[in-house]
Amino acid sequence: MGASVDKTTETAFEPLLQFDMEMEDFLSDWHHCDHVSSYLARMISHNRTDPVRHSNFFSSALNELLEVSFRGGTTDGKIGLSIYRQGTTERVQLSFPCPPGQARFYREAVSKTRDSDAQARYLDAISNDLAPSRESVLLDLAVNYDARLRLDEDAAPAITLIVDLPLEGMVS
Amino acid sequence: MIAAGLPQRFKVDFDPNSQIFSLAGTIRPRSIDEIAESIHALREAINAVRGVLYIDVKRLIQINNTAFQAFIRVALDACRERSDLRLIVVTSSVVSWTTRMFRHLSTIEPQISVEVYDSMFYPGQDYFEDTSFIPILRAQTKLTWRHERTLLPRHGMRPGIAVADICCGIGDFAVLAQKEFQPSRIVALDHSKPSLAYARKVAAEFGVTGIEYTYGDASEMLLEDNQFDFVSCRHSLQVFNQPELLLKELYRIVKPGGRVYITNEKNSHCLGEPRAQSIQWTYNELARLLSSFEIDVEFGPKSRRYLADTGFDDILVESFMVTNLDGDPQDFADIIAGWEKMFADMAVRHGEAPEFIERFRQGFQDHIFAALHPKGYAGWPIWAASGRKPL
Numbered sequence: 001m002g003a004s005v006d007k008t009t010e011t012a013f014e015p016l017l018q019f020d021m022e023m024e025d026f027l028s029d030w031h032h033c034d035h036v037s038s039y040l041a042r043m044i045s046h047n048r049t050d051p052v053r054h055s056n057f058f059s060s061a062l063n064e065l066l067e068v069s070f071r072g073g074t075t076d077g078k079i080g081l082s083i084y085r086q087g088t089t090e091r092v093q094l095s096f097p098c099p100p101g102q103a104r105f106y107r108e109a110v111s112k113t114r115d116s117d118a119q120a121r122y123l124d125a126i127s128n129d130l131a132p133s134r135e136s137v138l139l140d141l142a143v144n145y146d147a148r149l150r151l152d153e154d155a156a157p158a159i160t161l162i163v164d165l166p167l168e169g170m171v172s
Numbered sequence: 173m174i175a176a177g178l179p180q181r182f183k184v185d186f187d188p189n190s191q192i193f194s195l196a197g198t199i200r201p202r203s204i205d206e207i208a209e210s211i212h213a214l215r216e217a218i219n220a221v222r223g224v225l226y227i228d229v230k231r232l233i234q235i236n237n238t239a240f241q242a243f244i245r246v247a248l249d250a251c252r253e254r255s256d257l258r259l260i261v262v263t264s265s266v267v268s269w270t271t272r273m274f275r276h277l278s279t280i281e282p283q284i285s286v287e288v289y290d291s292m293f294y295p296g297q298d299y300f301e302d303t304s305f306i307p308i309l310r311a312q313t314k315l316t317w318r319h320e321r322t323l324l325p326r327h328g329m330r331p332g333i334a335v336a337d338i339c340c341g342i343g344d345f346a347v348l349a350q351k352e353f354q355p356s357r358i359v360a361l362d363h364s365k366p367s368l369a370y371a372r373k374v375a376a377e378f379g380v381t382g383i384e385y386t387y388g389d390a391s392e393m394l395l396e397d398n399q400f401d402f403v404s405c406r407h408s409l410q411v412f413n414q415p416e417l418l419l420k421e422l423y424r425i426v427k428p429g430g431r432v433y434i435t436n437e438k439n440s441h442c443l444g445e446p447r448a449q450s451i452q453w454t455y456n457e458l459a460r461l462l463s464s465f466e467i468d469v470e471f472g473p474k475s476r477r478y479l480a481d482t483g484f485d486d487i488l489v490e491s492f493m494v495t496n497l498d499g500d501p502q503d504f505a506d507i508i509a510g511w512e513k514m515f516a517d518m519a520v521r522h523g524e525a526p527e528f529i530e531r532f533r534q535g536f537q538d539h540i541f542a543a544l545h546p547k548g549y550a551g552w553p554i555w556a557a558s559g560r561k562p563l
Protein backbone atom coordinates (compact mmCIF):
# COMPACT_ATOMS: atom_id res chain seq x y z
CA MET A 1 0.00 0.00 0.00
CA GLY A 2 1.48 3.37 -1.02
CA ALA A 3 1.88 6.41 1.21
CA SER A 4 -0.72 8.36 -0.73
CA VAL A 5 -3.39 5.82 0.17
CA ASP A 6 -2.51 6.11 3.84
CA LYS A 7 -2.85 9.87 3.61
CA THR A 8 -6.35 9.76 2.14
CA THR A 9 -7.60 7.37 4.77
CA GLU A 10 -5.99 9.50 7.45
CA THR A 11 -8.13 12.51 6.63
CA ALA A 12 -11.25 10.39 7.06
CA PHE A 13 -10.37 9.30 10.60
CA GLU A 14 -12.40 11.20 13.14
CA PRO A 15 -10.69 11.97 16.48
CA LEU A 16 -12.37 10.39 19.51
CA LEU A 17 -10.05 11.22 22.36
CA GLN A 18 -6.61 12.19 23.37
CA PHE A 19 -4.72 11.36 26.52
CA ASP A 20 -1.25 12.12 27.75
CA MET A 21 0.75 11.64 30.90
CA GLU A 22 4.31 12.28 32.07
CA MET A 23 6.26 9.12 31.35
CA GLU A 24 7.70 9.24 34.84
CA ASP A 25 4.22 9.04 36.35
CA PHE A 26 3.09 6.41 33.92
CA LEU A 27 6.08 4.19 34.71
CA SER A 28 5.54 4.54 38.45
CA ASP A 29 2.80 1.89 38.48
CA TRP A 30 2.32 -1.15 36.27
CA HIS A 31 -1.42 -1.02 36.81
CA HIS A 32 -1.66 2.17 34.78
CA CYS A 33 -1.70 -0.06 31.67
CA ASP A 34 -4.74 -1.97 32.90
CA HIS A 35 -6.58 1.06 34.26
CA VAL A 36 -5.98 3.33 31.28
CA SER A 37 -6.88 0.66 28.74
CA SER A 38 -10.09 -0.34 30.54
CA TYR A 39 -11.19 3.24 31.08
CA LEU A 40 -10.49 4.50 27.58
CA ALA A 41 -11.96 1.38 26.00
CA ARG A 42 -15.22 1.97 27.81
CA MET A 43 -15.29 5.62 26.75
CA ILE A 44 -14.82 5.00 23.06
CA SER A 45 -17.08 1.92 22.89
CA HIS A 46 -20.31 3.37 24.23
CA ASN A 47 -21.75 3.94 20.76
CA ARG A 48 -20.56 0.70 19.21
CA THR A 49 -23.14 -1.99 18.35
CA ASP A 50 -22.22 -4.06 21.39
CA PRO A 51 -20.49 -1.59 23.70
CA VAL A 52 -19.67 -4.06 26.47
CA ARG A 53 -17.98 -6.60 24.23
CA HIS A 54 -16.31 -3.99 22.04
CA SER A 55 -14.85 -2.40 25.13
CA ASN A 56 -13.55 -5.73 26.43
CA PHE A 57 -11.91 -6.52 23.09
CA PHE A 58 -10.47 -3.05 22.59
CA SER A 59 -9.11 -2.92 26.12
CA SER A 60 -7.32 -6.17 25.50
CA ALA A 61 -5.49 -4.78 22.44
CA LEU A 62 -4.81 -1.37 23.96
CA ASN A 63 -3.39 -2.91 27.12
CA GLU A 64 -0.81 -4.82 25.07
CA LEU A 65 0.30 -1.60 23.40
CA LEU A 66 0.54 0.21 26.72
CA GLU A 67 2.54 -2.67 28.14
CA VAL A 68 4.96 -2.34 25.21
CA SER A 69 5.49 1.32 26.04
CA PHE A 70 5.80 0.52 29.73
CA ARG A 71 8.49 -2.07 29.13
CA GLY A 72 10.33 -0.16 26.43
CA GLY A 73 9.85 3.50 27.36
CA THR A 74 12.13 5.97 29.17
CA THR A 75 11.20 8.56 31.78
CA ASP A 76 12.05 11.71 29.81
CA GLY A 77 8.95 13.11 28.20
CA LYS A 78 5.33 12.15 27.83
CA ILE A 79 3.32 9.21 26.72
CA GLY A 80 0.64 10.39 24.30
CA LEU A 81 -2.32 8.40 23.16
CA SER A 82 -4.89 9.40 20.54
CA ILE A 83 -7.79 7.32 19.35
CA TYR A 84 -9.57 7.92 16.04
CA ARG A 85 -12.40 6.18 14.28
CA GLN A 86 -13.30 5.50 10.71
CA GLY A 87 -16.29 3.22 10.12
CA THR A 88 -15.66 -0.08 11.83
CA THR A 89 -12.01 0.66 12.61
CA GLU A 90 -10.37 2.44 15.51
CA ARG A 91 -6.91 3.89 15.08
CA VAL A 92 -4.66 4.03 18.12
CA GLN A 93 -1.71 6.38 17.92
CA LEU A 94 0.69 5.81 20.78
CA SER A 95 3.85 7.91 21.25
CA PHE A 96 6.44 7.41 23.92
CA PRO A 97 10.12 8.24 24.42
CA CYS A 98 12.48 5.32 24.12
CA PRO A 99 16.24 4.84 24.32
CA PRO A 100 18.24 5.88 21.27
CA GLY A 101 18.70 3.06 18.83
CA GLN A 102 15.41 1.41 19.75
CA ALA A 103 13.56 2.87 16.80
CA ARG A 104 15.25 0.40 14.51
CA PHE A 105 14.05 -2.45 16.65
CA TYR A 106 10.44 -1.24 16.43
CA ARG A 107 10.77 -0.58 12.72
CA GLU A 108 11.73 -4.18 12.14
CA ALA A 109 9.13 -5.58 14.51
CA VAL A 110 6.39 -3.54 12.87
CA SER A 111 7.46 -4.55 9.38
CA LYS A 112 7.35 -8.23 10.38
CA THR A 113 3.70 -7.87 11.32
CA ARG A 114 3.02 -7.10 7.66
CA ASP A 115 4.97 -10.01 6.23
CA SER A 116 3.15 -12.98 4.79
CA ASP A 117 4.76 -15.24 7.39
CA ALA A 118 3.47 -13.18 10.36
CA GLN A 119 1.18 -15.98 11.51
CA ALA A 120 3.96 -18.60 11.30
CA ARG A 121 6.29 -16.37 13.27
CA TYR A 122 3.64 -15.79 15.88
CA LEU A 123 2.95 -19.51 16.26
CA ASP A 124 6.64 -20.17 16.52
CA ALA A 125 7.00 -17.56 19.25
CA ILE A 126 4.13 -18.82 21.36
CA SER A 127 5.13 -22.43 21.00
CA ASN A 128 8.74 -21.93 22.04
CA ASP A 129 9.26 -18.79 24.10
CA LEU A 130 8.81 -18.65 27.83
CA ALA A 131 7.79 -15.00 27.88
CA PRO A 132 6.51 -12.80 25.08
CA SER A 133 8.95 -10.49 23.34
CA ARG A 134 7.79 -7.06 22.17
CA GLU A 135 7.94 -8.48 18.69
CA SER A 136 5.53 -11.29 19.47
CA VAL A 137 3.16 -8.86 21.18
CA LEU A 138 2.96 -6.85 17.96
CA LEU A 139 2.49 -10.07 15.99
CA ASP A 140 -0.33 -11.01 18.37
CA LEU A 141 -2.09 -7.77 17.45
CA ALA A 142 -1.74 -8.49 13.74
CA VAL A 143 -2.80 -12.13 13.99
CA ASN A 144 -5.50 -12.08 16.67
CA TYR A 145 -6.94 -8.59 16.19
CA ASP A 146 -6.38 -8.21 12.43
CA ALA A 147 -4.47 -5.04 13.30
CA ARG A 148 -2.46 -3.08 10.76
CA LEU A 149 0.59 -1.45 12.27
CA ARG A 150 2.82 1.41 11.20
CA LEU A 151 5.65 3.30 12.83
CA ASP A 152 6.19 7.03 12.77
CA GLU A 153 9.64 8.26 13.78
CA ASP A 154 9.15 11.98 13.08
CA ALA A 155 9.47 12.96 16.74
CA ALA A 156 12.66 10.99 17.56
CA PRO A 157 13.78 9.87 20.07
CA ALA A 158 10.08 9.29 20.75
CA ILE A 159 8.41 6.77 18.52
CA THR A 160 4.78 6.58 17.48
CA LEU A 161 3.01 3.31 16.88
CA ILE A 162 -0.06 3.66 14.67
CA VAL A 163 -2.35 0.69 14.97
CA ASP A 164 -5.62 0.20 13.11
CA LEU A 165 -7.99 -2.16 14.87
CA PRO A 166 -11.07 -3.33 12.93
CA LEU A 167 -12.72 -4.76 16.01
CA GLU A 168 -16.34 -3.69 15.45
CA GLY A 169 -16.76 -6.16 12.59
CA MET A 170 -15.22 -8.93 14.65
CA VAL A 171 -17.41 -8.37 17.70
CA SER A 172 -20.80 -8.23 16.03
CA MET B 173 -7.99 -20.63 45.22
CA ILE B 174 -8.14 -16.86 45.15
CA ALA B 175 -4.98 -15.01 44.22
CA ALA B 176 -4.91 -13.27 47.58
CA GLY B 177 -2.40 -10.54 48.19
CA LEU B 178 -1.85 -10.01 44.50
CA PRO B 179 -3.22 -6.98 42.74
CA GLN B 180 -4.71 -9.18 39.99
CA ARG B 181 -8.41 -9.74 40.04
CA PHE B 182 -8.57 -13.36 39.05
CA LYS B 183 -9.40 -16.81 40.27
CA VAL B 184 -7.84 -20.13 39.54
CA ASP B 185 -9.65 -23.30 40.40
CA PHE B 186 -9.21 -27.02 39.88
CA ASP B 187 -11.96 -29.56 40.34
CA PRO B 188 -10.39 -33.03 40.31
CA ASN B 189 -13.77 -34.78 40.01
CA SER B 190 -14.76 -33.14 36.77
CA GLN B 191 -11.11 -32.65 35.70
CA ILE B 192 -11.75 -28.97 35.07
CA PHE B 193 -9.10 -26.33 35.59
CA SER B 194 -10.58 -22.86 35.33
CA LEU B 195 -9.17 -19.39 34.93
CA ALA B 196 -11.48 -16.44 35.59
CA GLY B 197 -11.26 -12.67 35.83
CA THR B 198 -8.50 -10.30 34.70
CA ILE B 199 -4.92 -11.58 34.58
CA ARG B 200 -2.46 -8.89 33.58
CA PRO B 201 0.78 -9.49 35.49
CA ARG B 202 3.98 -7.56 34.84
CA SER B 203 6.06 -10.70 35.19
CA ILE B 204 5.31 -14.38 35.48
CA ASP B 205 6.57 -14.39 39.06
CA GLU B 206 3.31 -12.73 40.07
CA ILE B 207 1.31 -15.70 38.79
CA ALA B 208 3.80 -18.42 39.71
CA GLU B 209 1.34 -20.02 42.11
CA SER B 210 -1.36 -20.26 39.46
CA ILE B 211 1.02 -21.68 36.89
CA HIS B 212 2.05 -24.25 39.44
CA ALA B 213 -1.62 -25.05 40.02
CA LEU B 214 -2.06 -25.81 36.32
CA ARG B 215 0.97 -28.09 36.36
CA GLU B 216 -0.41 -29.91 39.41
CA ALA B 217 -3.83 -30.23 37.78
CA ILE B 218 -2.26 -31.80 34.70
CA ASN B 219 -0.31 -34.21 36.90
CA ALA B 220 -3.47 -35.14 38.74
CA VAL B 221 -5.58 -36.13 35.73
CA ARG B 222 -5.70 -39.17 33.52
CA GLY B 223 -6.87 -38.72 29.98
CA VAL B 224 -8.58 -35.36 29.60
CA LEU B 225 -8.16 -32.05 31.37
CA TYR B 226 -10.63 -29.30 30.57
CA ILE B 227 -9.18 -25.82 30.73
CA ASP B 228 -12.16 -23.57 31.22
CA VAL B 229 -11.57 -19.95 30.21
CA LYS B 230 -15.23 -19.00 29.74
CA ARG B 231 -15.02 -16.47 32.53
CA LEU B 232 -11.64 -15.13 31.59
CA ILE B 233 -12.26 -11.42 31.11
CA GLN B 234 -8.73 -10.31 30.27
CA ILE B 235 -5.36 -12.03 29.98
CA ASN B 236 -2.18 -10.35 28.77
CA ASN B 237 0.44 -12.00 26.60
CA THR B 238 2.73 -12.50 29.58
CA ALA B 239 0.19 -14.66 31.37
CA PHE B 240 -1.13 -16.32 28.22
CA GLN B 241 2.30 -17.48 27.19
CA ALA B 242 3.17 -18.70 30.67
CA PHE B 243 0.04 -20.85 30.92
CA ILE B 244 0.27 -22.30 27.43
CA ARG B 245 3.94 -23.09 28.01
CA VAL B 246 2.89 -25.48 30.77
CA ALA B 247 0.17 -27.01 28.58
CA LEU B 248 2.43 -27.51 25.57
CA ASP B 249 5.29 -28.95 27.62
CA ALA B 250 2.93 -31.38 29.30
CA CYS B 251 1.63 -32.62 25.92
CA ARG B 252 5.16 -33.15 24.72
CA GLU B 253 5.94 -35.23 27.79
CA ARG B 254 2.72 -37.23 27.92
CA SER B 255 1.23 -38.68 24.79
CA ASP B 256 -1.84 -39.93 26.74
CA LEU B 257 -2.85 -36.40 27.70
CA ARG B 258 -5.71 -34.53 25.99
CA LEU B 259 -6.40 -30.89 26.80
CA ILE B 260 -9.70 -29.30 25.89
CA VAL B 261 -9.80 -25.53 26.18
CA VAL B 262 -13.35 -24.25 26.62
CA THR B 263 -13.81 -20.64 25.52
CA SER B 264 -16.92 -18.48 25.41
CA SER B 265 -18.46 -16.90 22.33
CA VAL B 266 -19.06 -13.79 24.44
CA VAL B 267 -15.40 -12.93 24.91
CA SER B 268 -14.45 -12.57 21.26
CA TRP B 269 -10.70 -12.58 21.54
CA THR B 270 -10.24 -15.65 23.76
CA THR B 271 -11.27 -18.01 20.99
CA ARG B 272 -9.01 -16.23 18.52
CA MET B 273 -6.08 -16.47 20.91
CA PHE B 274 -6.54 -20.02 22.15
CA ARG B 275 -7.48 -21.61 18.80
CA HIS B 276 -3.77 -21.52 17.82
CA LEU B 277 -3.06 -24.17 20.42
CA SER B 278 -4.79 -26.83 18.38
CA THR B 279 -2.67 -25.87 15.35
CA ILE B 280 0.51 -26.14 17.35
CA GLU B 281 -0.40 -29.26 19.30
CA PRO B 282 -2.81 -31.98 18.10
CA GLN B 283 -3.38 -33.16 21.68
CA ILE B 284 -5.11 -29.84 22.41
CA SER B 285 -8.53 -28.90 21.12
CA VAL B 286 -10.59 -25.77 21.56
CA GLU B 287 -14.35 -25.78 22.08
CA VAL B 288 -16.56 -22.71 22.07
CA TYR B 289 -19.32 -22.82 24.61
CA ASP B 290 -22.35 -20.85 23.61
CA SER B 291 -25.44 -22.93 23.20
CA MET B 292 -27.37 -25.57 25.07
CA PHE B 293 -26.42 -24.35 28.48
CA TYR B 294 -29.99 -24.42 29.75
CA PRO B 295 -32.78 -26.78 28.73
CA GLY B 296 -35.34 -24.31 27.33
CA GLN B 297 -32.79 -22.29 25.37
CA ASP B 298 -33.89 -23.37 21.87
CA TYR B 299 -37.36 -22.05 22.44
CA PHE B 300 -36.38 -18.71 23.90
CA GLU B 301 -33.76 -18.00 21.27
CA ASP B 302 -36.07 -18.73 18.37
CA THR B 303 -37.43 -15.85 16.29
CA SER B 304 -40.98 -17.14 16.77
CA PHE B 305 -40.69 -15.98 20.39
CA ILE B 306 -40.30 -12.33 19.35
CA PRO B 307 -44.01 -11.46 18.82
CA ILE B 308 -44.86 -13.04 22.19
CA LEU B 309 -42.37 -10.79 23.98
CA ARG B 310 -43.72 -7.80 22.09
CA ALA B 311 -47.30 -8.47 23.13
CA GLN B 312 -46.39 -9.25 26.76
CA THR B 313 -44.41 -6.09 27.43
CA LYS B 314 -47.08 -3.94 25.84
CA LEU B 315 -49.50 -5.08 28.58
CA THR B 316 -47.18 -5.45 31.56
CA TRP B 317 -45.78 -1.94 31.05
CA ARG B 318 -49.14 -0.38 31.95
CA HIS B 319 -48.64 -1.80 35.44
CA GLU B 320 -44.89 -1.61 35.79
CA ARG B 321 -44.70 2.01 34.76
CA THR B 322 -46.35 3.06 37.99
CA LEU B 323 -44.88 0.44 40.30
CA LEU B 324 -41.23 0.79 39.21
CA PRO B 325 -40.52 3.93 41.29
CA ARG B 326 -41.46 1.99 44.45
CA HIS B 327 -38.72 -0.48 43.53
CA GLY B 328 -36.04 2.16 43.14
CA MET B 329 -36.38 3.30 39.53
CA ARG B 330 -35.87 7.04 39.15
CA PRO B 331 -34.44 9.45 36.57
CA GLY B 332 -30.72 9.88 36.07
CA ILE B 333 -29.52 6.54 37.40
CA ALA B 334 -27.50 3.70 35.84
CA VAL B 335 -29.77 0.85 34.81
CA ALA B 336 -29.20 -2.66 33.47
CA ASP B 337 -31.93 -4.90 32.07
CA ILE B 338 -30.56 -8.43 32.16
CA CYS B 339 -32.25 -11.02 29.90
CA CYS B 340 -33.77 -8.10 28.02
CA GLY B 341 -35.26 -10.15 25.18
CA ILE B 342 -36.20 -7.78 22.35
CA GLY B 343 -35.50 -4.77 24.53
CA ASP B 344 -38.94 -3.18 24.65
CA PHE B 345 -38.71 -2.72 28.40
CA ALA B 346 -35.38 -0.91 28.02
CA VAL B 347 -36.86 1.41 25.40
CA LEU B 348 -39.92 2.19 27.55
CA ALA B 349 -37.84 2.63 30.71
CA GLN B 350 -35.44 4.94 28.90
CA LYS B 351 -38.28 7.08 27.60
CA GLU B 352 -40.10 7.26 30.92
CA PHE B 353 -37.20 7.56 33.37
CA GLN B 354 -34.26 8.93 31.37
CA PRO B 355 -31.50 6.93 33.02
CA SER B 356 -27.92 8.20 32.74
CA ARG B 357 -26.90 4.83 31.33
CA ILE B 358 -28.84 1.78 30.26
CA VAL B 359 -27.36 -1.59 29.37
CA ALA B 360 -29.56 -4.38 28.01
CA LEU B 361 -28.15 -7.91 27.89
CA ASP B 362 -29.48 -11.15 26.44
CA HIS B 363 -28.13 -14.37 24.97
CA SER B 364 -30.58 -14.53 22.09
CA LYS B 365 -28.92 -13.18 18.96
CA PRO B 366 -32.23 -12.93 17.03
CA SER B 367 -33.82 -10.94 19.88
CA LEU B 368 -30.85 -8.57 20.10
CA ALA B 369 -30.78 -8.08 16.33
CA TYR B 370 -34.47 -7.24 16.46
CA ALA B 371 -33.92 -4.88 19.39
CA ARG B 372 -31.20 -2.99 17.54
CA LYS B 373 -33.31 -2.77 14.41
CA VAL B 374 -36.28 -1.36 16.32
CA ALA B 375 -34.04 1.14 18.13
CA ALA B 376 -32.53 2.29 14.82
CA GLU B 377 -35.94 2.62 13.15
CA PHE B 378 -37.37 4.69 15.98
CA GLY B 379 -34.24 6.79 16.42
CA VAL B 380 -33.70 5.45 19.93
CA THR B 381 -30.07 5.93 20.94
CA GLY B 382 -28.08 5.30 24.08
CA ILE B 383 -29.24 1.79 24.92
CA GLU B 384 -26.18 -0.44 25.14
CA TYR B 385 -27.39 -3.78 23.82
CA THR B 386 -24.98 -6.55 24.60
CA TYR B 387 -24.74 -10.25 23.92
CA GLY B 388 -23.91 -12.27 26.98
CA ASP B 389 -24.69 -15.07 29.36
CA ALA B 390 -26.48 -13.63 32.37
CA SER B 391 -24.96 -16.26 34.63
CA GLU B 392 -21.43 -15.15 33.65
CA MET B 393 -21.41 -11.52 32.64
CA LEU B 394 -18.57 -9.33 31.43
CA LEU B 395 -20.07 -6.38 33.32
CA GLU B 396 -18.01 -5.20 36.25
CA ASP B 397 -19.02 -5.28 39.92
CA ASN B 398 -21.05 -2.50 41.58
CA GLN B 399 -21.93 -0.63 38.37
CA PHE B 400 -25.68 -0.06 38.44
CA ASP B 401 -28.26 1.62 40.67
CA PHE B 402 -31.10 -0.49 39.33
CA VAL B 403 -30.89 -3.94 37.74
CA SER B 404 -33.98 -5.60 36.31
CA CYS B 405 -34.45 -9.19 35.25
CA ARG B 406 -37.95 -9.78 33.98
CA HIS B 407 -39.63 -13.14 33.34
CA SER B 408 -36.27 -14.79 33.12
CA LEU B 409 -35.24 -16.29 36.46
CA GLN B 410 -38.12 -18.64 35.81
CA VAL B 411 -36.83 -19.84 32.42
CA PHE B 412 -33.22 -20.43 33.44
CA ASN B 413 -32.57 -23.69 35.27
CA GLN B 414 -30.19 -22.12 37.81
CA PRO B 415 -31.91 -18.93 38.96
CA GLU B 416 -29.61 -18.65 41.98
CA LEU B 417 -26.63 -18.23 39.62
CA LEU B 418 -28.37 -15.41 37.81
CA LEU B 419 -29.29 -13.73 41.07
CA LYS B 420 -25.69 -13.89 42.24
CA GLU B 421 -24.63 -12.09 39.10
CA LEU B 422 -27.38 -9.47 39.45
CA TYR B 423 -26.23 -8.93 43.02
CA ARG B 424 -22.63 -8.58 41.87
CA ILE B 425 -23.27 -5.85 39.28
CA VAL B 426 -25.66 -3.70 41.34
CA LYS B 427 -24.12 -1.00 43.55
CA PRO B 428 -24.37 -1.34 47.32
CA GLY B 429 -27.60 0.47 48.18
CA GLY B 430 -28.96 -0.17 44.68
CA ARG B 431 -31.87 -2.48 43.91
CA VAL B 432 -32.47 -5.60 41.85
CA TYR B 433 -35.97 -5.85 40.43
CA ILE B 434 -37.37 -9.18 39.20
CA THR B 435 -40.71 -10.17 37.73
CA ASN B 436 -41.96 -13.73 37.49
CA GLU B 437 -45.19 -15.60 36.96
CA LYS B 438 -47.29 -18.25 38.56
CA ASN B 439 -48.86 -19.71 35.48
CA SER B 440 -51.17 -22.14 37.23
CA HIS B 441 -52.96 -19.01 38.50
CA CYS B 442 -53.85 -17.76 35.04
CA LEU B 443 -57.63 -17.56 34.95
CA GLY B 444 -60.68 -16.73 32.93
CA GLU B 445 -64.45 -16.68 32.84
CA PRO B 446 -66.35 -18.24 31.14
CA ARG B 447 -64.80 -21.69 30.64
CA ALA B 448 -62.82 -21.44 33.86
CA GLN B 449 -62.26 -25.16 34.28
CA SER B 450 -60.76 -25.85 30.90
CA ILE B 451 -58.48 -22.82 31.32
CA GLN B 452 -57.43 -23.95 34.78
CA TRP B 453 -56.65 -27.47 33.56
CA THR B 454 -54.38 -26.23 30.78
CA TYR B 455 -52.35 -23.89 32.97
CA ASN B 456 -51.87 -26.58 35.60
CA GLU B 457 -50.62 -28.88 32.88
CA LEU B 458 -48.44 -26.10 31.50
CA ALA B 459 -46.62 -25.70 34.80
CA ARG B 460 -46.08 -29.46 34.90
CA LEU B 461 -44.90 -29.62 31.28
CA LEU B 462 -42.45 -26.75 31.68
CA SER B 463 -40.99 -28.20 34.84
CA SER B 464 -39.77 -31.10 32.72
CA PHE B 465 -37.75 -28.51 30.79
CA GLU B 466 -36.50 -27.17 34.15
CA ILE B 467 -38.55 -24.01 33.63
CA ASP B 468 -40.31 -22.89 36.78
CA VAL B 469 -43.32 -20.82 35.73
CA GLU B 470 -44.53 -21.02 39.34
CA PHE B 471 -41.57 -18.89 40.46
CA GLY B 472 -43.48 -15.66 41.27
CA PRO B 473 -44.27 -16.20 44.96
CA LYS B 474 -40.81 -17.71 45.53
CA SER B 475 -39.22 -14.35 44.70
CA ARG B 476 -39.01 -13.25 48.32
CA ARG B 477 -37.11 -16.37 49.38
CA TYR B 478 -34.72 -16.26 46.42
CA LEU B 479 -33.93 -12.57 47.01
CA ALA B 480 -33.34 -13.17 50.71
CA ASP B 481 -31.13 -16.20 50.07
CA THR B 482 -28.97 -14.16 47.69
CA GLY B 483 -28.30 -11.59 50.42
CA PHE B 484 -30.65 -8.74 49.55
CA ASP B 485 -32.39 -6.76 52.27
CA ASP B 486 -35.36 -4.37 52.30
CA ILE B 487 -37.25 -6.82 50.08
CA LEU B 488 -40.46 -5.62 48.51
CA VAL B 489 -42.91 -8.01 46.83
CA GLU B 490 -46.14 -7.18 45.08
CA SER B 491 -48.30 -8.78 42.45
CA PHE B 492 -50.48 -7.48 39.69
CA MET B 493 -52.87 -9.04 37.22
CA VAL B 494 -52.62 -8.33 33.52
CA THR B 495 -56.17 -8.64 32.17
CA ASN B 496 -58.23 -8.33 29.02
CA LEU B 497 -59.55 -5.04 30.41
CA ASP B 498 -56.10 -3.40 30.31
CA GLY B 499 -56.85 -1.82 26.95
CA ASP B 500 -57.67 -3.66 23.76
CA PRO B 501 -58.71 -7.26 24.66
CA GLN B 502 -57.17 -8.38 21.38
CA ASP B 503 -53.72 -7.61 22.83
CA PHE B 504 -54.39 -10.07 25.62
CA ALA B 505 -55.66 -12.62 23.12
CA ASP B 506 -52.47 -12.20 21.05
CA ILE B 507 -50.33 -13.19 24.01
CA ILE B 508 -52.34 -16.33 24.62
CA ALA B 509 -52.31 -17.27 20.93
CA GLY B 510 -48.50 -17.02 20.99
CA TRP B 511 -48.34 -19.21 24.10
CA GLU B 512 -50.65 -21.80 22.59
CA LYS B 513 -48.37 -22.29 19.63
CA MET B 514 -45.10 -22.28 21.53
CA PHE B 515 -46.24 -24.50 24.39
CA ALA B 516 -48.10 -26.95 22.15
CA ASP B 517 -44.84 -27.38 20.20
CA MET B 518 -43.05 -28.08 23.46
CA ALA B 519 -45.71 -30.63 24.45
CA VAL B 520 -45.28 -32.40 21.11
CA ARG B 521 -41.52 -32.46 21.56
CA HIS B 522 -42.03 -33.81 25.04
CA GLY B 523 -43.92 -36.73 23.53
CA GLU B 524 -47.44 -35.98 24.79
CA ALA B 525 -50.33 -37.90 23.21
CA PRO B 526 -52.48 -36.22 20.51
CA GLU B 527 -55.55 -36.22 22.84
CA PHE B 528 -53.51 -34.39 25.45
CA ILE B 529 -52.31 -31.82 22.92
CA GLU B 530 -55.86 -31.20 21.78
CA ARG B 531 -57.18 -30.61 25.28
CA PHE B 532 -54.10 -28.58 26.15
CA ARG B 533 -54.67 -26.29 23.17
CA GLN B 534 -58.36 -26.00 24.00
CA GLY B 535 -57.59 -24.35 27.35
CA PHE B 536 -55.63 -21.59 25.62
CA GLN B 537 -58.43 -21.13 23.10
CA ASP B 538 -60.92 -20.88 25.95
CA HIS B 539 -58.68 -18.27 27.59
CA ILE B 540 -58.81 -16.29 24.33
CA PHE B 541 -62.57 -16.82 24.22
CA ALA B 542 -62.91 -15.42 27.74
CA ALA B 543 -60.66 -12.46 26.86
CA LEU B 544 -62.70 -11.52 23.80
CA HIS B 545 -66.12 -12.31 25.30
CA PRO B 546 -68.14 -9.10 25.82
CA LYS B 547 -68.78 -10.04 29.45
CA GLY B 548 -65.68 -12.18 29.91
CA TYR B 549 -62.64 -11.72 32.12
CA ALA B 550 -59.19 -13.15 31.58
CA GLY B 551 -56.13 -12.70 33.74
CA TRP B 552 -52.38 -13.39 33.89
CA PRO B 553 -50.85 -12.78 37.34
CA ILE B 554 -47.32 -11.48 37.81
CA TRP B 555 -45.12 -11.03 40.87
CA ALA B 556 -42.84 -8.00 40.93
CA ALA B 557 -40.20 -8.06 43.65
CA SER B 558 -37.03 -6.20 44.48
CA GLY B 559 -34.31 -6.20 47.07
CA ARG B 560 -31.54 -3.86 48.07
CA LYS B 561 -27.89 -4.81 48.09
CA PRO B 562 -26.72 -3.94 51.60
CA LEU B 563 -24.39 -0.95 51.91
Ligand SMILES: C[S@@+](CC[C@H](N)C(=O)[O-])C[C@H]1O[C@@H](n2cnc3c(N)ncnc32)[C@H](O)[C@@H]1O
Pocket residue numbers: 294300301309312313338339340341342345361362363364367388389390391405406407408411412
Ligand atom coordinates in the same frame (compact mmCIF):
# COMPACT_ATOMS: atom_id res chain seq x y z
C1 LIG C 1 -39.25 -15.01 28.88
S1 LIG C 1 -38.00 -14.10 28.10
C2 LIG C 1 -38.16 -12.50 28.82
C3 LIG C 1 -37.55 -11.40 28.01
C4 LIG C 1 -37.75 -9.97 28.52
N1 LIG C 1 -37.18 -9.75 29.82
C5 LIG C 1 -39.21 -9.63 28.50
O1 LIG C 1 -39.82 -9.59 29.56
O2 LIG C 1 -39.73 -9.38 27.43
C6 LIG C 1 -36.55 -14.77 28.78
C7 LIG C 1 -35.28 -14.20 28.17
O3 LIG C 1 -34.18 -14.62 28.95
C8 LIG C 1 -33.10 -14.88 28.09
N2 LIG C 1 -32.15 -15.72 28.83
C9 LIG C 1 -32.41 -16.84 29.50
N3 LIG C 1 -31.30 -17.32 30.09
C10 LIG C 1 -30.32 -16.45 29.78
C11 LIG C 1 -28.94 -16.38 30.11
N4 LIG C 1 -28.33 -17.29 30.86
N5 LIG C 1 -28.23 -15.34 29.65
C12 LIG C 1 -28.80 -14.38 28.88
N6 LIG C 1 -30.10 -14.40 28.54
C13 LIG C 1 -30.85 -15.43 28.99
C14 LIG C 1 -33.73 -15.49 26.87
O4 LIG C 1 -32.89 -15.39 25.73
C15 LIG C 1 -35.01 -14.67 26.75
O5 LIG C 1 -34.82 -13.55 25.93
